[in-house]
Amino acid sequence: MNNITVYSDFIEDAKNPKWIVINNIDWYHEVIYISSELEYKDENIINFHFEDYAVSVLLSDLLINKYMPNHVGISLKKIKERVIETGININYIENINVRVVDFKEVINMNLINRRNL
Numbered sequence: 001m002n003n004i005t006v007y008s009d010f011i012e013d014a015k016n017p018k019w020i021v022i023n024n025i026d027w028y029h030e031v032i033y034i035s036s037e038l039e040y041k042d043e044n045i046i047n048f049h050f051e052d053y054a055v056s057v058l059l060s061d062l063l064i065n066k067y068m069p070n071h072v073g074i075s076l077k078k079i080k081e082r083v084i085e086t087g088i089n090i091n092y093i094e095n096i097n098v099r100v101v102d103f104k105e106v107i108n109m110n111l112i113n114r115r116n117l
Helices: 075-084 102-114
Strands: 001-010 012-025 032-037 040-045 054-056 071-074 094-097
Touching: 012 102, 032 075, 054 075, 071 075, 071 102, 075 102, 094 102
Parallel strands: 001 040, 054 094
Antiparallel strands: 001 012, 012 094, 032 071
């Protein structure tokens, strides 16, 4: 099971989520799906661990699955290929980091696609 933490900063006391950090990645899967209604640990951005071995998820790594509404897929296959290309052992990667703005964009695209079907 993946552990998920959302790191947020605060602007005028309003929470502003920035990063979704997922750890305990099972690299044998090609895709993992994260629910938009996920339960997660909430952290302040000042606790973000920049020194961890992590890889950022690109917008092009995020997937829509019409059979899984309210979920965003993450192509572990594409991420793994990118990491291996750099010469890093995939097992060293502790976290994958998803920008919240990218996650929301894909969720919104999924909603639009469902309405147009």
